Amino acid sequence: MTTVPQERRLVTPVPGPKSRELQARRTSVVAGGVGSVLPVFAARADGGILEDVDGNRLIDFGSGIAVTSVGASAEAVVRRASAQLADFTHTCFMVTPYEGYVEVCERLAELTPGDHAKKSALFNSGAEAVENAVKIARSYTKRQAVVVFDHGYHGRTNLTMALTSKNMPYKNGFGPFAPEIYRVPVAYGYRWPTGPENCGAEASAQAIDQISKQIGAGNVAAIIIEPVLGEGGFIEPAKGFLPALAKFAKDNGIVFVADEIQSGFCRTGQWFACEDEGIVPDLITTAKGIAGGLPLAAVTGRAEIMDSVHAGGLGGTYGGNPVACAAALGSIETMRELDLAGKAKRIETVMKDRLAAMAEKHELIGDIRGRGAMIAVELVKDRGTKEPAAEATAALAKACHAAGLLVLTCGTYGNVLRFLPPLVIGEDLLNEGLDIIEEALAGL
Template identity: 60%
Template sequence: MCQPDQNRRLVTEIPGPKSRKLQQRRGAELADGLGLTMPVFVENAGGGVIVDVDGNQIVDLASGIAVTSVGASDPAVARRVAEQAERFTHTCFLVTQYEGFIDVARALNELTPGDFRKKTALFTTGAEAVENAVKIARVATGRSAVIALSHAYHGWSLLTMTMTAKNLPYKDGFGPFAPEVYRVPSPYPYRWPGGPDQAAQGALDALRETVLTQVGANNVAAIIAEPIQGEGGCIVPPAGYLTGVQDFARELGIVFIVDEIQTGFARTGHMFASEHEGIEPDLITTAKALGGGLPLAAVTGRAEIMDAVPAGGLGGTYAGNPVACAAALGALETIEREALVQRARDIEAKVKPRLAALTGEASAVGEVRGRGAMLAIEFVRPGTTAPAPELARAVSAACHAQGVLVLVCGTFGNVIRLLPPLVICDDLLDDALDVICGAIDEVQP
């Protein structure tokens, strides 16, 4: 799995001169609203390493935000993409069909949790998948309201931006927002007012009160939740919460949508994070790792719910593009061949204990959490739970300067998220952990 040339190597400062020159071009040509994490330009990438235009070899702990789980140049993905591109790159499945679309849908129907008949519709982006899941739920129920959680992230479009909890940078100035979206507390164990043991029941009580007394159960089409909240800070729900949400939704005829866009496809040590909780959502949205680096998304769910929308109500010009479908089949092949579900568990077993050892009353590391290869470090002011976003930024900057790519996230901007490719080798992980731990020691008060 690990390639012999996979190592961290700096030949210039980060960013180097070629990246800085390209950055000037970016500033002249691109809109300022496009964000930036690490100011380097990539020459090639694969396995657990990104090589920039200056020749620096950077350890990738981001995977393009959980997209390149099989690596950024996986042979199975590249082979299938090349073969498909030689045949045709596009027809629009709504105009003339192709087998790859059906093959991906069949795989999703078989792989996603739920012992019931399922159907799938393919789209292009995660936001599209979420929007279409809501559309399907609304038609299936004849209702309009959607319940979303605090700390949630669901996308950049109008509806999904409305469903997203965090204002900056996702929502500020972009209103008015979509109607009929209501928010309930997320069970954030580290920050729940009554302590982590009270989080599940407290959040379920709040959900029940909002639906029954404020919105009206007969008005609610769907409840949507991430099985681990990624952008919100890699928040793992307490045991029993998602099961309780599912039971509540079924009791009232509400569609339960689980957003597996970041957690899906082996990332958390199961094929889908829903499996950790034993839940069987009515609808599941997927994207990111599904396409192996190409844009592809899906809604998969109960056949009777999926079929509620009449012909022509779902789709998109690029939905289920044939080259992206080929990439998805390659990614699924690699996940199975390389046993990447188990590999995610192995990554957790290696990384999590070492980072957890950094916690303590006098430490700025308040909590280490996550599952599989979706892990996070929450920074606080020592001796408190007060968020310390400046420390997260400082640690991130120190890691980037030394050639380790990490992501800052969290509602309070105080969490560093680790999303390495599942094909990363242990030597790279160990090296990256040395850098991260050293950076934390360096910036900690």
């Protein structure tokens, strides 16, 4: 197991000479459409630190986009995955099955919301999980229409691009997209015209009205929503919105799908973000934090819905790879043993307190939001007009990177700085990262 010293260290500019040399090699052979937030090439990573090939150690507020929640070389993940590698790397579960796949499905049945009978199917990526959730919902309901929401993100395949709200960089030039996808308003409290206090009731009424009148509830197979919208800007739907949509789905025989790919596995201070308002989804899609960095995804749901698909209708060559399944069992073991849901809540307390103090000094911060270790600030040019400050957001991220703090941006308007630290990050590193953000804000 890699042991990386848990301290920030800058020995060269960021990126350093070895990273720049690798970047030149990359440019000649890697497709230009594959981007990177920060072109420093990783050598080692663990806990709250990412060490690059030049020996710089950066504080990690990204976790590989909410993937390495247990750290990038967690002991249980490495131990279990290594043991599985020594036994066999692959048989294809659809050819000759193995226990690890079954055990992951058992854990998912235990951990996901609701006490009903549940079954799972395993895949490789979040987009693949969402796409299969749509297949399952259509098979079960014998309907075709799928409802998604403004600011939602669900993946990069053709179907999931259609489900995704944001054009650039995800959809531009890649159409035509899959049909029978309908988009309705989401309860974005910070930008709701009549204020956040009215947002949940008004947005849910508006969404339900549009579904009923423009699509017809009887034609809808699935309603798909992220309980905390990730790429769209870490938007927490205003209270009451998710319960109203879930009730509407239940009353009309619609499969309610919680896309927990970014928000799941202790990230928001609960095992799953939909638990915050007691939502029990019919299907839940997971990936990212499930396996400590190895590619694995799942659709978990009511047994009768999952079993509606004919034999052979679900699967994929690599879906539920045995090494990835072993890693997932190690990741879940770590989350339980270290109470990472509790650690996420502590991260929220520290971050929100510090960010609120920064907001008192800097008018640029329009909103602080999120839960657990899924926290964001929305930056605006003017708090009255709420005009997005995309350039300032990019400049702030760049300043953080230069100082040795890896941060990510997001948001439909490109004006949200998002924080996804590993749940195992030390509080000293967490505060040091916040110090860097404060210094960078002062320097804008």
